[in-house]
Amino acid sequence: MFMEYSLGDLGSIFAMQAFAGLILFSVYLLMALGLAIIFGQMNVINMAHGEFMILGAYMTYLCSHLFQSYAPGLYDGYFFVAMTVAFIVSGGLGLAVEWLLIRHLYSRPLDTLLATWGLSLIMQQTFRSVFGAREVGVELPAWMMGSLPVTGSIEVQINGLFVMVLTLFITGIVALLMFRSRWGLQVRAVLSNRVMAGAAGVNTQRVDRLTFGLGCGIAGIAGSAFTMIGSTGPTAGQLYIVDTFLVVVFGGAQSLLGTVFSALSISQSQSVMEFFMSGSMAKVITLLFVIGLLMLRPQGLFVLKIRK
């Protein structure tokens, strides 16, 4: 298939393909981070994760309109405000949902699946009633569109770079929070033994609520960032939920490092295979590969060592 192309052409295509794989990695990691926190650390199967993302996307849409109407001079920077708003709104809703719904279900992890699935339907219909059934277009400031020419034939997409930097930044913050802060210590304590952590004076309810809120807030940021590359509609969250769970489960639900590695391996194999075969076949093979590995290693790539 490559005989007819020059070596230079091929080189630059492979460079861009590698970059495409890295973008996909960032996207997977960003959408999985919020879920990894909630599912991995709390054992809550949050089926409404996609909807929290879309909530963030709609906040971005609102911000873009507000800035266009009231502060066109600051339009170039609106995206950063939008991401902050998305984090606060999605995170806030997450806190409320935890208080109203999730905290009653901690002892019944499978029921959280049904409850959050119901929640996702409610959120979808709410989006539809408020923003309309049609997809909305989110306009980007001019500097975020287009690509940077690196050499004559290699081009790097600016929004791809943006997602990558954002993902690194958020992953860094989450890692710091989890492994270097007092709160992270409490989260890990609650995870390994809820009763004992409570007895040692950790306010487990408060830890749960904040963890859930943080996960939802990160989903909001992800949704906000994805307005650059995907669609914003009432049901667009459904597009992400399968891939998100795939990444988290494959990585080993309780390990953040596992999530990173699983996003990396799934995105790279998907991206490389997509280049050699059609998108549908690449997906099929990726899924087979994941299923195969999960059969051999049901706990996922990485596991926390806990004495049972």
Added chain:
Amino acid sequence: MSSDNNKPGGAGASNFQSPTRRQLLIGTAALGAAAMLPRSAWAQAFPTSAVNTTGLAVTDTEVTVGILHSVTGTMAISETGSVQAEKLAIEQINAAGGVLGRQIKFIQEDGASDWPTFAEKAKKLLVNDKCASVMGCWTSASRKAVLPVFEQYNGMLYYPTFYEGLEQSKNVIYTGQEATQQIIAGLDWVVKEKGAKSFYLLGSDYIWPRTSNKIARKHIENFLKLKVVGEEYFPLGHTQFNSVINKLKLTKPDVIYAIIVGGSNVAFYKQLKAAGIDLTKQTLVTISVTEDEILGIGGENIVGAYACMKYFQSLDNPNNKAFVSEFKKMWGAETVIGDVTQAAYLGPWLWKLTVEKAGSFDVDKVAAASPGIEFKGAPEGYVRIHENHHLWSKTRVGLARLDGQYDVVYETADLMEPNPFPKGYQ
């Protein structure tokens, strides 16, 4: 394949085949007489017992039809426009005196983007509500789900979406294009206009894009003797197109032929733009992006692309101007009208014209009277129903503008014949 009188601009209604000559004569005679009568006298000229022999929901003053689309779930994005157009058509028909002197009352059901629900609601509309006809469905999957219901209970469905063809039923009138009507003239145009030699075919992975690309490939390779350099499909909802964009950069096709649908569309065009593929320089032809979809994609991401449709909101004819202004008056100045929305608008009108030609609401008579029905007031221009229950209509090519509308850059001189089972293309 078709008789002569089905050629564009052919002979008038009296030449078309009908179930019985007698019935047709009664019908036309009655129509002529009825046209001269005041509105209240219509119903007397057509007593309910005569126009409704099969127990449909028809009274002396009212006739009930069904509207069956998804207003919730993932397809609501697309089907909303169709519902709006059908309601507008019904309102206009009622204002103009109704059908055989009877006002149209509609019962709306929600298919909820779920195919078994469509079938169940179709049964409800036909069996419980005795709807004289149903305007509805959007995806092929929903149409396939309701088809056996319509055939079993002998209902009449007006289906608005452009689709893959390979179907024909006594109980369905297809007011959108089947695949050959949308594809062939557009390919011929792009080859002639752009001197295109190589094509890259893309699509979402389900029956419509696959069948359509199959027809496109056959036409490109066998009839135009040109080259297809790639053909690829993506799962519905796919959001990452960077790999295929790299392949496009490598193979440098003259034309990208894209049949990507739904949310994937948005991701595809955004990523094309971000990757520096400028559609004003790279020719891209799509048959899946109407003005509706551009709302989500954003005009700035798709400006310069070509779409093959039969209708664009910007069509410059008196019918369309009136239609667009009425539509906006009813549904708001911000709404846009895509190809399928217009096709949905045709449904109630074609049904009204057919019923009045048949002089009866009975489904068998309506089905039999359908071939040859002409609608001169269609926003897309003149249309006529073919014997195979599809529409004769023109193919047009539009160039996407920054504001999300299309400029019509080409239209076929003649109406294209619908050919749901194209020979040499399967």
